[in-house]
Amino acid sequence: MKLPRRRFLKLATGAVALPAFVRGAGADTYPARPIHLLVGFPPGGTADIIARLTGRFLSERLGQPFVIENRGSAGQQIAADSVVRAPPDGYTLLLIANPNVINAMLNPNLSFSFSRDIAPVGGIALNPAILEVNPSVPIHSVAELIAYAKAHPGELNMASGGIGSTPHLAGELFKMMTGINMLHVPYRGDAPAITDLLAGQDQVMFDLIILSLEHIRSGQLRALAVTSAKRTPALLDLPTVAEFVPGYEAFAWQGIGAPKDTPPDVIARLNTELNAALADAQMKTRIADLGGEPMPMSPAEFGKLIDNETEKWGKVIKFAGIKPN
Secondary structure: OEOOHHHHHHHHHHHHOOOOOOOOOOOOOOOOOOEEEEEOOOOOEHHHHHHHHHHHHHHHHHOOOEEEEEOOOOOOHHHHHHHHHOOOOOOEEEEEEHHHHHHHHHOOOOOOOHHHHEEEEEEEEEEEEEEEEOOOOOOOOHHHHHHHHHHOOOOOEEEEOOOOOHHHHHHHHHHHHHOOOOEEEEOOOHHHHHHHHHHOOOOEEEEEHHHHHHHHHHOOOEEEEEOOOOOOHHHOOOOEHHHOOOOOOOEEEEEEEEEOOOOHHHHHHHHHHHHHHHOOHHHHHHHHHOOOEEOOOOHHHHHHHHHHHHHHHHHHHHHHOOOOO
16 A cells, blocks of 8 residues: 555654664674564555554664665565575564465465464554445445345445455455455555545445545545444444444554564564554554554464464455456
8 A cells, every 4th residue: 555655754754753762782682783674565655654663663672773675576475585584583574464464375386385484473553444435326334335235236346456455355355244246346556446436436445544534534435334343543433344244354454573483582572572662652643643553462462363364364365266466
């Protein structure tokens, strides 16, 4: 997801302006040199900003620079492959996001196993999506959407930022759980998808909050529900999809991983400092500015999330017959 330049600069500036205190690290303790955090997404998107915010806080807490390296191509797998091949010493880490899990399911012939070769360190943030429609359609609730789609099978266009994207799979999960038929219309990114949704070329979209919030508040788009398990602070009056479709949940998320066989004490140290950073009021505010909320977890809990997401989206991909581009 590419953010508008002005908003990116504001958030990035905020990351630089965070309080700067540095704790010393002895030469014989971890970390003793800069840490590289690889990001499989281009600069300017949510994952990139999350990585820079997190790197800034961890740098302050650990006393060593966090070098952010964007390697955004090949479905986020180049960055993951680089971390898999790196020495397991805690000095090369991966910014993990749900597309890593999705792409691993879409591309079973990868040279590595994401779940086996990446050790979970901890979660950072979750970003729910909003189920929204163009106001021209006579739909004002999730229940009305389901009824309308069942009465007009295949007539609603469901836009997304691309095949296998979080909005796409959120929509396919909704279709799978409700038994409705909507035509998926993939775009090369969220921005052109929203443009056609605003123009009425498409009628439905599951999209991350940060891209749609202003359009919803202006009345250009009609929000029906949020896709997280609980209501979002950004739109407290908006129900969850699960209030109409029990058990439904879909969200984007980010966390940190390391090469397998990284020493447990190194992972424990990183996890402790990461969770401390997520408890900081300024970090919470920055994540909220991105439409998300902190997701502190132990390594085991984060590993369980990855396993659950792998199983969940694997079923959706199989149900929808999704193939890689």
